[in-house]
Amino acid sequence: MKHLPVLWKEAIEGLRIHPDGVYVDCTLGGGGHAGKILECLSPEGRLIGFDCDPEAIRRVAERLAPFGSQLTPVLGNFREVRSRVAALGIKSVDGILMDLGVSTFQLATPERGFSFLYDAPLDMRMNQEAPIPTAYDLVNHGEWEELKEILIRFGEEKRWRPIVKAICRVRKNRPIQSTKELADLVEEALP
Ligand SMILES: C[S@@+](CC[C@H](N)C(=O)[O-])C[C@H]1O[C@@H](n2cnc3c(N)ncnc32)[C@H](O)[C@@H]1O
Incomplete structure (x- = not known):
């Protein structure tokens, strides 16, 4: 590249x-x-x-x-x-x-999970060889407060509440697996 x-x-x-x-x-x-x-x-x-x-x-x-x-x-x-x-x-x-x-x-490597332009597993680790939580772990198992903190502090997202609400609602029924699933869920939460 x-x-x-x-x-x-x-x-x-x-x-x-x-x-x-x-x-x-x-x-x-x-x-x-x-x-x-x-x-x-x-x-x-x-x-x-x-x-x-x-x-x-x-x-x-x-x-x-x-x-x-x-x-x-x-x-x-x-x-x-x-x-x-x-x-x-x-x-x-x-x-x-x-x-x-x-x-x-x-960004351009789909399996890194940084971009929602590709449908790929939620990863987002800077070091994929390190035993650190992936975006999948955080999205599916993070506490409400942790997700809120991530969106406000790192995403500078003022509309964090409907996003966290949607994540918590969806993951009760099934795990959120991919970048596209997460992007779609956010899009629905913020019409
Ligand atoms: C915008 S890119 C740098 C591009 C580079 N200047 C070039 O010319 O190709 C940022 C890089 O910083 C690395 N990075 C981000 N946070 C870091 C950290 N806390 N410590 C070390 N590297 C980090 C990322 O892995 C990524 O490869």
Whole structure:
């Protein structure tokens, strides 16, 4: 898949890259920004790239393999950036980039369950190899308060009440299995 990194020129300008510097990309995704940063570095420069999605780490490591040891991909949450970078023996960095959200690849892969443009199992885990709850678990077993919190805090959804009500009503009779089922249910709840 061809991926165009968002505002890449502005991002690179904003980082004011020193060719010998050390940079961190907290959200490698498809490696678009990472590739642009690496092109600006000398053989002494280094980029540490985080992503919590093992699939993203594998693809970027392969795609940017020609940069060799200039790139260090790290599988993990960027909230651990300080300790993980320190563990690599790096005392300070010259710039940090964060391109928050989901990647084009995650959205365009139906079985990841991020998009209602495809009918796929409700998953939505950033790391499908981790034993963490899926969207299926939350939608079918989450408490009223938990669903409310998710919709208000992460969805910024003011009309959370009819959605939570519809989820609780439907799941009493059958599990809500797919992205389309959930999308249809939301559409019905919010005419
Ligand atoms: C918008 S994409 C980044 C695209 C990237 N800049 C590019 O040019 O291809 C966001 C990426 O951040 C990752 N991500 C989201 N939250 C994260 C977190 N807390 N820690 C690490 N990675 C995260 C996602 O897995 C996704 O791959």
